[in-house]
Each structure stands twice: as structure tokens, then as C-alpha cells.
Amino acid sequence: MADLNHMLKLLNELDDQIVGCMRCGMCQSVCPVFAETGREADVARGKIALLEFLSHEMIKDAEAVKERLDKCLLCGSCAAACPSGVKALDIFIKARAIITAYLGLSPVKKAIFRGMITKPALFNNLLALGSKFQGFFTTPVNDIIGSSCSKLLSPLLGDRHLLSLADKPLRGNGTIDTAPGLSGLRVAFFYGCVVDKMFTSVGEAVLKVLRHHGVGIYMPVDQVCCGVPSLASGDLKSYEDLVRMNLKVFGKGDFDYILTPCGTCTSAFHHIWPLMNSGFSQSERETIAMLADKAMDINAFIADKLGVSKAEPAAGAKTVTIHDPCHLKKSLGVSGQVRTVLGANPNLKQVEMAGSDVCCGCGGSFNLQHYSVSTKIGKKKRDSIVATGADVVAAGCPACMMQIADMMSQAGDRIAVKHPVELYAQTLG
């Protein structure tokens, strides 16, 4: 049980935030989950009404509220479209922490967050083991996408088409610590869990880009998860443990920017850590604020800080369509930069899909808990991608890449799924 005073403080904050909801219902027009279910409890307004019930009448049926609160992608579409500026995403994150503190963390999540992710050595070793033996349990299905499916019946994996764990994680490069080159800039590289263990090609592309542009790199291998998965499950303790570990690693701040190739991780530094900082000391909060100022998405860094020239597509260029990840566009406002970065690749011609910023339906653990709804949302994204006739789809978020790969692989599509930085790196010598 988390500190009671801390929870009461969060509860009061919640009350102040939810009172701003006009109940106009405009969130219905943008909520991907509501579009599938049509149920009011699945949209921000319905959830806020439940939380009002929670904070005003105290907890009568917290389990039911939790169940409905969990049915949210945390995509932030509702907050972005809210006429009265209700910060629904902030509200839901706090509410999940309060309810989990009250009800306790489920044994499975406790094992994952407190037994594994907050113990980096064990976490890394387990996944290294998984990488070695994954071939025994999976069968390749799509060479363009690089997906496989499980040979065994597994309730956790279901029918998913998965991407493989990398043979060697990005951290296998060891800590990198180089001085600024021609650019005069030095950046910290926070690669995030999925890039470290699955999309190492994305991490390698980031390193290639930084080196090409003469940017000094600080990539410590003792960095850990940004804490968002723990927080999304309401596990404040694991979240705070992880943030503290990262503060130790990046606390000196001897770099100009801290970059990530993941919209969610950047959003964590920039927005979520400062939002959920009341459990930290004053000096820790100052470090959080410093990192928030320096946090930047890799696409924004390339486009806004390094600067790239637009290249005209060459004859026979492949077509690329762009998915705008929720945390990248709606939380950080990064979308034009992705197009600028891709525009530098002469072998790519951009073609916009309908609803490029509509959520792909992944939502981290939402995909595990509500795979059926997640799949319905994901299939619409897949249809939008296919309708463009593109050869490649680019997405600046590894979680979106996993979801889109699953959807397209299951449909038998032969469209590659790439991170924009990979496609940009291809243009560099």
C-alpha cells in the first residue's frame, strides 16, 4: 500500500481536474475504443463520471471502476480534442495509481514489474535467454515484416504474429561516451526497452545518424525502463524505482539533449515524470525538470536541430506512408518533422494514409488485456495503410511498429514496417 497521504493528495488533484469536464461528449468522436464498443464507460467522459463517483462517495466498488478505467489505450486522443482542456490522460494515470494503491497490484503484474523490470540484470538475462531459444517456439511467417507466430498454444500470445527478439541487444555495444564532433552537440541516448531488445536496427540507425552528423553520444547501458508500463498499471512503487535508477544514470545532465526513438519514452521524460513527481525529493524533482527540458524525439532532433535537406524522389522510388503515433503527435506535437526526415530519402515517395494520427490500438498492456478490441482498431489502421498502396509504413514508436506488424502479417500483407530513423539512416554513407 502506497503512502496514504500521497494517495489523498492525488485524490484531491483528481477532483480538481475532473470538475472541468463539461460532459459535452466530444471525446466520443476521437476515442478508438468507443468507436468499437459504443459504451460510455469506454470513453473519457464516462470514465470521468466514474471517477467523480469514486472521489465524492469514496470507494464503493473500486474493482469495477478499475476494470473500466483499464479499458483505455492512454492514447490521449480525448485530451487533444477536449474543448474544455480536460487533461484526461493525466487524470487516468493518477486514477490508476490511486485504485491500484487501494486494491493492490495483481500477482502477475507484481511478478513482472517488481520481480523483473525493476531488476535490470535479471530482466536482461531472461530476455537474452528468450532470444536464444525463441526459434524453438516460433515459426517465421512473413519475411518482409520479419514476423513469426507461436508454435505452441499460448494464452498470452494467442494468434499474434510476433517480431523476434534481437540476437544481441543494443546494450551489447557497451556504454558509449563520446565528445561532440562537428555539430558541437552531445546527446544522451535513451533507447527504451523494445529498441534495446527487439528493434536494435532502430538503435543502430540512431547511432549512425548521430555519428554522421558529428554529435557526441552518451549511451549508458545501465539505463532502465522509463516506467510508463508500471505507471499505466498503477504501480507507483515500480515506477518510482525505475525513475530513480534512470535519474542516477542521466542525472549529471552533461549533454544538450536526451533523445529517444520512442514517442512514449520521450513523452515519459517530457510530460509524465514531471506530472507524477510528488513521491520524489526536491533534488530529484529538479533533475526530472532538467531532463524534461532536454528530452527530444529523434525525428524532431534530426529535423529541428541537425537540419536535413529535402531530396526529390528518384525514379523507381518506393512509396512510404506514415503512421503518427499518439504519444508522438498528440502529446509531443511531432509529426511534420517525421515527414521532413523521410523527405531526405530520395528512394522514398511519401503518400498519406487516411487518419494517419488515428491510434493503431496497441496501448501497451491494453493489447494484452483487450486483444479483441485492440485487433479491431488495429485492422482499421492496417486497412488505411494498405489503401495507400505503400511499400513501407513508417512509425516513430516501437510499440506501434509491433502492433502494425502483427495486423499486417496476419493479413498476409507484404509491406515493410520501419522506424523513420532507419529510413533516414539508409541515405547516409
Place this chain on the structure above:
Amino acid sequence: MVSQSLKQAFVGIVGAENVMDAEADKHSYSYDAAVLDPVLPALVVRPSEMDQVGRIVKLCNDNGLPLTVRGAGSNLSGGTIPSKGGIVLLSNALNKILEVNEEDMYAVVQTGAITAKFAAAVAAKGLFYPPDPGSQAVSTLGGNVAENAGGLRGLKYGVTKDYVMGVNFFDVEGNYCKSGSKTVKCVTGLNIPQLMVGSEGTLAVMSEFILKLVPPPQAAKSMMAIFPDIMTASRTVSAIIAAKVVPCTLEFMDNFTIGAVEGFAKVGLPTDAGSLLLIEVDGHPAQVAEEAEKVEAICKANGCTRIQVAKDAVERNKVWEARRAALSSLARLRPTTVLEDATVPRSKIPAMMQALDKIAKEYKLTIGTFGHAGDGNLHPTILCDRRDKEEFHRVEKGVDAIFEAALGLDGTLSGEHGIGLAKSRWMEKETNRASVLFSKRIKAAVDPKNVLNPGKILGE
């Protein structure tokens, strides 16, 4: 409470997954966009086939269970609050566009279709459905018809009632009834479709509509005119109409709203301006050019200090950006936003604005006013914090005073938001006792057990 056996009967009609009675679910169907206390239903059902609707209505009537139909729950007068508990019937799965007829210019559509999606589907076939309530991105056509929703284009194109050619519905005994026609002219029998419009679900459960479509305007021109005070702007509104120009949109914003919009959206409005008008004329390109010039001249002649005529689509969008930001900008200033729609004859707008100023001072309220000046439909918006009981008591008094003022100026309780729960006690004051009794007799005749959305419009 609904008994287990009765619940099972609903499950038998729509399946267990479409029946909700958990406290947590009921909470999310206890309100709409009106600032009123929530009331929990006993059960929520979500039919996806029309025949299920008739069976649900019959079951409710047989058991004397109150029945409230809910589309998007976006209405602003409490029409979808299940004030007597009972059953909430969700209409949002009944959302098919059944026909868009280009030759005869009508559409047949189910009650749960979303307004903006319907308008877009119609536009894709080169036709135009003009009603555009502010909630059109989520509101359902069923809700629009039930509340007789309006919108920004009301001045030239009218409101929902002007587009309803036919309504099919289930009576309280669950019988499927058809009314109206696909023909332009239809004078067969009682005008049942128009009786259904604005009835807020108190007479029947509406299922499908035949809606009139019109050709889209070929061209449009927008402008923003800044005025030193409310009086000059109000005079200009009357002068434009007197010159026989009927813009499709003629919107108004007071000084407080201008300040709020500029503070939030930063669209380049002069915060020292007393008020502004946002005007759009549409139609044939030649007519649009002539009318735009005429409007510009009238604005200048009536004390307009600056006028910005949009040269292209980008500039036109900028004009409407200011209007779109009005409610958002006001809503962000205080926790609670009470949006009213007291409406007066156009010529009485100055008097109404003076009354609003007096009410704000008397009850110490913050009121920003914007709205559809062309049709006299103002939206005085009271900003407050509902948790402050003393302040909210003053708000309630202020709202009463607003209705009183509107009626005193030959106005109406509602230009486009309906009556619902919020204004039912004022009905006699706007009409008269005999008229309310007449309406009650109609209600009693078609719904003798008072099952259909009880307590709405006509009160108890």
C-alpha cells in the same frame, strides 16, 4: 431496480453483452451535457436491430418501466437523463444510412447515425444537409430530431425540423408506425413527423427518418467585422437583414468572449473591441460577391471599426477558427460551464444584451455571450465552480433571470437546445396553461402509463 426475470427478458431480446446493470456502467448513463444532477438508470440496453427496439418498448410498457432513449448524450437540457430511473435504450448501434437518393434529394437514415458522418456521406454524393449543431461530431440524428437541434446555419437554412420529411417510430406498445413521405409534397393526415420533432422521446421511440437534402451552395464568402460596442453590432445585424441579404451564418461574440478567445486561441482578435460579427454569405458566385460587398458596406456604415474579408479558404478558416474557439476558450476559465440558449427576436438583441449585463451584475456572475445573432439565438455562458454551493445558487437564480428576460422580450426558452428537465417548469410561462394541458393530453393519449421519457418538457 429491475427484477432478475425482467433483466433476463431484456437479455433475451438483445443478448447478455448488450444489457448493463453494473453500478459502474449505470453511472456512465446517468447524465448528459446539461449541468444537472445525475440519475442512475436501473438497466441499460443496446439494441442493434430495429425489431429489438419494438420488443424493448413493449416490455417497458407492459411493466410500467420508464424508458429513456440515448444517442450520444450530448444534449444540453437534460433530455437524456433517466430522471425516473428505469431503462436507458442506447441507439448508437442503430446507425445505418439506408438510402441517399440523389434524384429526389432525400435520405433515409437510422436514428443512431452520427450527424457529421451523415452530412459527409451526403456531401460525397454532391448533396447538402444543412443542420450543423455544435455537437455534430458526436450527436445522433435521432437526438437532433428529438431536440430539434439548430446550428450555425439556422438563419438561412433553418433547423432540423425544416429537413424532416418522415419519421418511422415504435409506439409505446411496440407497434411499428410510419409517417411522412419521400415526396416533396405530402399532406396526408396529421403532420405526425413534425409532432415528433422536438418531442424529446416523450411520444414514441423514433427509429428512422426521411430527411430532405438540398443542393450545396456553389460558393461562400466569410468576413469578420469588429465593432466598438454591442449596440453598433446589433444594429448592423438588423441592417443586413433589412437590406434583404440573408447570410447563411451571422455570429456574434461579446467583449468578454473575444478576450477569452484571444487569451486561449490567439487568433489575432482585438481584445478592446466591444463585439464582433462573423458573417458568411453563400450561394451562386455572382450573388455571393454582390452580397459580400453589400454586407461589408453595411458594416462600415454602422460603425464597424475594422472588417476582414477572407480572400481564400485559408483566411475563411481563420474567421471560423475564432468562432469554433469561443466555447472552448470560455470553458477553460472556470471549472463549470453553464451554456444557455435564450433566444429573442433579432431586433431585441440589444435589450437582451443589456439584460444579461444587469443579471451578471445583480448575481455577481461571469457571463460570456456568443451565438447566432442572425436568428436571435444567443448563448449566454455562465462560468462558475459547481462545487461552490453559494456561487452555484447564484448561477441558478441567474439562469432563471435569463429565461425571464428572454420571455419578457417576446423570446423563447430555447432556440436549439430543447426543454428537457432544465426548462420544463417554464413552459406555461412561454405558452399558457391551456397549451400545456393540450400537450399533456396528447402525451397521455399516446403514452397512458407515462413510460416514455417521463418528466421531460411538460414536467410532472
